[in-house]
Amino acid sequence: MSPEYEAGFGTSGRLLAEERAGDNAPPLSVSELSAMLKRTVEDRFGHVRLRGEISGFKRAASGHLYLCLKDDNAVIDGVMWKGGAARLPFSPQDGVEVIATGKLTTYPGRSKYQIVIDRMELAGEGALMALLEKLKQKLAAEGLFDRDRKRRLPFLPRTIGVVTSPTGAVIRDILHRLEDRCPTHVLLWPVLVQGQGAAEQVARAVRGFSDMKPGGPLPRPDLVIVARGGGSIEDLWSFNEEIVVRAVAECSIPIISAVGHETDTTLCDHAADMRAPTPTAAAELAVPVRADLMAMLTEQGLRMNRAVRRSAAQARERLDMQVRLMPTPDTLLAPQRQRLDQLSDNLGNCLRHRVADARAHLGQAGGALRPALLRQYLNRGKERLDRLRLRPDYLTRVFHAQVTAFDSLARLFASVNPDLPLRRGFARVMAGARLIKTVTDARAAGAVSLHFDDGAVGAVVEGGAPAKPLEKPQSQSISASSRAPRNSQHGAEDRQQDLFS
Known part of the structure; x- marks a missing residue:
């Protein structure tokens, strides 16, 4: 490296990194550093127990749980895998203080450290009661504990379904009490009443009784008893689980909750139709004394x-x-008897008066039947008969008058017959079914037919085609052209005159 470079940038501001003699700190990759931190944290904090309040709780679709544990000054992320989450005896919620057991590790993807929780417990009875109160308020807000939805228990159930452990003293106490009071058919659905999976089994049993159909291989219960003996709040916690409370509230069969002793109260008791202080008391509430x-x-x-x-x-x-x-028969019939006697007396008198009137009327009618009067009446009848007899001369005059009137009508009919002039040589000019009366009509028709007494022939007006005759066959018709010379020989004086002119 040149002296000018050394002078310009110095030893701390080199542009390119390079190995130097005696350098014992080789550069690490991010992944190598993250792996070293992960090993260091896991070796140093391989088993820790943390006390904190749950915040940001979330259950993933895979079944893993993600949450944060916090106190007044710090927050740490936490994760609980599906296997450990399935073993939890309670449902985690935000705001609940817990003690989590697990190990610390790092998440290189985000350069964060977190605790992998193997076991999680509530931090004392206070935290448990706080969780219970919070769940109670939530379910109460949904109306699961309303008194209006409570149903009356059947007076004498034929079949009782019991949800409890088959090996405990609870089922024996219930059966013994039912036997003493009123023997009834009992269906037992065996379940765990505490520990891992107890809440799911109790909820499944309640729903199973509710889903039974009448008329099936097993009789459908008329009443269901959910029972368990006494214990601590941790022992009874399965009956505070939300899944159990909702199953009891949604059951279509009336339910008695008999969980714990008289001083023990669970959310199942609030959701049931009736709470019994003990399982034995539940049997007493279920049936009357025989x-x-x-x-x-x-x-x-x-x-x-x-x-x-x-x-x-x-x-x-x-x-x-x-x-x-009520009056006696004699009292009731006395007026009728008296009236009968009175009518009997009046009947005799009425008959005598009626006979006398009839005799007087007969006498009057008999006096009018004298022979002279009868002969006079007969003579008047004969006179009327003579006046009514029919004389022959009168009938003859009437007959001749009718004959004369008939002859007049016959002559009138003959005179108005349109075919009678045809016998005297006249002809009737027709255009189809229409009578031709004027020259204008004939020229307008063009082709006409001439009807004579013995038949009809066709004729053409001013050179038109001859019309076919309507009434006689064509063999009997005579064309107008064949008759034209005859008409010209006779002259104008022999022409046929118009009948209607």
Whole structure:
């Protein structure tokens, strides 16, 4: 390197990097440095436990969890892979304080360090209660705990579905209590009641009972009991999970929640239609006492018999009172009997008067039937008959008058017959079906037909084509040209005259 370069740039401002003797710090690539930092951080912080508040929680579609843990002064990113997330006993939420166990590592893609969480727990009972209260407020805002949506339990269910552990004392207590009170058919859906996967199994059991169809191979329950024995809040936490609460709230069958002892309360109790302090109390709420039912039925039967007898006695008393108030048959029939006697007496008198009137009328009519009157009436009838008889001379005059009138009509008919002049040598000029009366009409028609008494012939006006006759065959027609010489021989005085001129 030239002295001028050394003087111009110095040892700290060289333009090109170059190896120098004694230099023990070779340049590293970014990837090499990131790998060295990753190994250093993982070796130094291979197992750590951090206490902090969850912030920015997000569950990816792959099942991995991404979050931040923070306190008052610092924030660290965290990730929990799908396998560890599936083992979590609670659902992480923002604002919940937890203790996360895992190891620190780096993410070279963004030059950030983060904690890979293997296990995460709530930081004390206070954090657990805060998570519970936050979930409770969320579900209550959706209306899952409203009293209006609570349903009445069936009075005497035929089948009861129980969701609980098959090996615990809970199912034995429920069966024993049901046997003592009122034996009922029970369907057990075995589930885990605590630990990993318990919430999913309980929710699946509740939904399974709800989805059963009537008339299937197993009877559909009329009532469902979700039960578990007592324990700490951590033991009962599965019944605070959102998946369980929503399944209980959406169940189409009335549900009794019997989780823990009397002092234990879970979100499942709020979502159920009724809460029982213990599983045994749930069995007592589910069915009535059979002996009490029998006693009640007996008492109701006795009351019914007494009511029927009392009603019959009261009806009999009312009937007796009505009978005493009703009149006797003699009292009811006395006016009718008296009227019958009166009508009987009047009937005899009326018949006698009617016979007397008939005899008087017959006497009057018989007096008018004398022989002289009858002969006089007969003579008047004969006179009227003689006046009505038909005399022959009158009929003859009428007949001759009718004959004369008929002859007049016949002569008039013959005189107006249009074919009669044709016998005297006249002809009728036609153009088709139209009668030709003037020369103008004939010239306008051009071709006409002349109708005589014995037939018709065609004629042409001023050189037109001859028309075909309408009534007679062509063999019988005579052309006008063949008759022209005859007409010229006879002269104008022999021409046919117009009948209608």
